[in-house]
Amino acid sequence: MLNSSIGKKLLMALAGLFLCVFLVVHLGINLCLLRDDGGEWFRAAAGFMSSNKIIKVFEVFLFGGLILHIIYGIFIEIKNRISRPISYNKTYASQTSYFSKYMIHTGMIIFAFLGLHLINFYFVKLGWTPAPQGIVAVEDKHDFYNMAINLFQNPVYSFVYIGFMIFLGFHLHHAFQSAFQTLGVNHTKYNTLIKATGTIYSIAIALGFSVIPVYFLFFWGK
Template identity: 55%
Template sequence: MGSSDNRALSSIASKVVMALAGAFLLVFLVVHLAINLLLLADDGGAAFSAAAEFMGVNPVIRVMELVLFAGFALHIAFGFVVSIRNRKSRPIRYVHKSRSETYPFSKYMMHTGMIVLLFLALHLIDFYFIKIGIIAPPPGIERHDFYHRAVLLFSDPLYSGIYFVSFLVLGFHLNHALQAAAQTLGLNHPRYTPLIKAASALYAIIIAGGFMAIPLRFTLFN
């Protein structure tokens, strides 16, 4: 087997690992959204606080946090690897675009991924690092009081705007990521590809729209 074959196999393996890690993160986003939508309940944060407390003391959840961070690390690392390899394998820009480049936002996956990564860092600073004691909570708010922390943050229109735009970018990233993952895993078929595209768009709209509703609610109706 020649070096070109080895590089091809390595590239495919990298894409498969990135796709599988991304699939795990897709499940996490559904669970994370379901819990965070409890912030919208008109109960003073009781339901959300109860769910957050359960997540904080459950040993299974604590283990899953480590798995989650591993999934993020794998997806990000192999995302960089795949992006760099793609750029090196196409040093010359041709006038004729390949089919994969004709999908909206497909060529911006690295850019949207970087924005999502920066937002993830901000989100960890806002909530998770306070939870584990790395950062002190704001005055008047207890370390595990995520409800009032969210109320405080999203009462600022500028801060809500950052979250809102970040979730919008996440939606575009998810839409193409699902389609790319299906292609990498060999699931594309003339009969099923339209369904995959529709499911990808629906998933992205639900996830992004659900998360966008949270800062919007506290900014407009707090």
């Protein structure tokens, strides 16, 4: 099964959909930052995520799924480039879904963001990188609330963050409906629903994550 092109794509799609679910959970926790409660809800949610045993198991799946998605994505891209050794002079005027042509590019941008994100948060928790400093004092290496405030108070970081989220939205816009097609889910009755859900999902994720830096830059503490 996994030797075949369709089998590899199935794994990519399943890993991708799992990552889609993770993003919803992550966004849910991040939106707690918008509550003006000194980080009470956010700390409680983040504390639960880093201490719960079941979540720990999911964390292994998350990193596994992510690595699988990336490795297969790169493998398939290389294979696809080999499949057309001489490229066209006039390229691809065909009508296609726009974002579908740039999945590897948006994927690489998201990967770059992931590196930055891990350095700023996850590696801090592991004690590998120093905590982001700024206008508020970071209590310890688990104090993600104050780390987030310090980062989002920096306009350059915030706008770069929003930029990354827009690319994440582009990636998800094609990814969501493409995963269903790969899984064999294509029906005239449900296609519109799947595509609309994908569009709403990708906009909600990009917008949801972008709202947080905007809040901390312009509204927090005022």
